[in-house]
Amino acid sequence: MYEKITEAANRLDGIAHKTPVLTSTLLNELTGNSIFLKCENFQRMGAFKFRGAYNTVSSLSQEARRKGVIAYSSGNHAMATALTCKILAIPATVVMPEDAPRVKTDAVEDYGATIIKYNRSTESREEIAQELIDKYGYTLIPPFDAESIIAGQGTVAQEFIEEVGKLDYLLVPCGGGGLISGCAVAAKHLLPECKVIGVEPALSDDAAKSFKTGELQTIKTPNSVADGLNTPSLGKITFPFIKEHVDDFITVSEEEIKTAMYLLWTRLKIVVEPSGAVALAAYRKLSVKGKRVGVVLSGGNVDVRKAGDLFKDIIV
Template identity: 60%
Template sequence: MQQDKSVTINDVQAAQKRLLGIAHLTPVLTSTTVNERIHSQVFFKCENFQRTGAFKFRGAYNALAQLSEAQKHQGVLTFSSGNHAQAIALAGKLLNIPATIVMPDDAPAVKQTATRGYGAEIILYNRHTTNREELAQNLASDRNLTLIPPYDHPLIIAGQGTAALELIQEVGELDLLLVPCGGGGLISGCAIAAKALSPNCRVIGVEPELADDATRSFHSKTLQTVTNSNTIADGARTPYLGKITFPLVLNYVDDMVTVSESAIITTMLFIWERLKIVVEPTGVLAAAALLAGVAKAPGAKIGVIISGGNVDLGDWGLGIGDWGLGTGDWGLGTGEGVMGKG
């Protein structure tokens, strides 16, 4: 494994100290049903319980906290489908930094509402006709704002890595760590932490089949792109890995795999039903790889990062007046998918 010095375990540990008392120390859950089915010991690191409902707050606060006073006064700008948007908005509110968010107009309503609720300005765009990076760069330049990208930033990556750092500090060394992958910030940071604290741990990133750019990039060792993916896992619709995250993934990650849309949906419903927690489609990518048998490690000690829980229940026909709907009533019952109801 080559050493990439752009982000190190020292950066992740420094981020952990910076986040102490600010970010939530999220719970680690286990399930007897899952352990029996997988024939392994599985630990779910539940970032759906993080502030703003996703791991993104870790990196956002770590990055904003280290801006100069002049940068803080002027404000920041980012582009995001939702979770990073909320994280930057809340971190900005806590640090008294004005935040502007470039967000696709089809981003889940729950994420748009939450982002505005934290006081950020939202600028919507059509993802099919507009390049979000160019739009964000132009706006940042015109308004003299500091651009904080959602994943391709050393301080963002270091902050995200604290999720795996906490997990291993709590449960001990792992044989396998499964991590959702969009732009690569979470898996890069987590892989750096895992390799430092648990050197024999294999780290596997998980993407949707419909947004498999990182998987193809990893196996071809050449940066690949996916344009306008329509995967249900909206947080993984990033078109490509970043200039910083791509080499980190190549250096620290052991494998990349993909999961189907049906596996994502079935796993999400299973976790709602069995672990009794609300998770979003992107949040269950890693769990889907394990439960669908895409990633296998019988008899192993496995960590699974659940990356977020910002799901718009209205999109699933579960409005407040719709009580009494079991998972089987959606046409997506846990017994009908990739794994039977245990």
């Protein structure tokens, strides 16, 4: 699989941003470790998802490109697919929930994709997408459960490690598992002794439960403030990668997520969304000192008009 990550890196070269790695004296003092932040909030369309979407869509045949693609997503994957298709001049349709953040639906529309809205309580996005595929011959660009998506997301860790060198720990947020699967494969190939830790909201902890039980678990209505991680379960492809390459999982509370987000906004001056702050939210639960710890900040697509509501009860 690592070869596919390298192929993805070559495909993304000159297209995706090589996102910066930032450090913070404050974080180092708070944790007793050397913390390195991989800032995928500075990626094109504001999240790591661009890597997997571009790697997948750019690999399609000319016939598939002509017919167009379809994706379903609450936001970041929708934006990534829409932007990729704008760059490659491919028609894109995206199935998004009615309650998706406006900042994300606005961006999808700005990139030129067609949005099909649905009620996540009563309708199935997979069924809606399949009906359109059957009718129009679209190619599905899945949000996480495909090797081409995983390979694209794996370039985050490959690029990270190439820049900073040795890491003792790598903290990666987990929703459907595409990012952590790719990052774990890359990290274990480049740094076999690096411990890869998945971080997940306690309110949507299907991945942590799946990892600990060894069987795929599902949560019907995950409802974390980290909306990008509210997937009901890992994928049939991502779960085996996680079982093989990930060392452990940590779950974090809603308060811990918002506190980490507040810290990043106010002290490091980095705009991240709740999902983007999840990996850092685990820093108090990593009981090690004197280690080199990599943290993936996965995205920055937050409605700043509502950020004050997230922060109003934070006590630091």
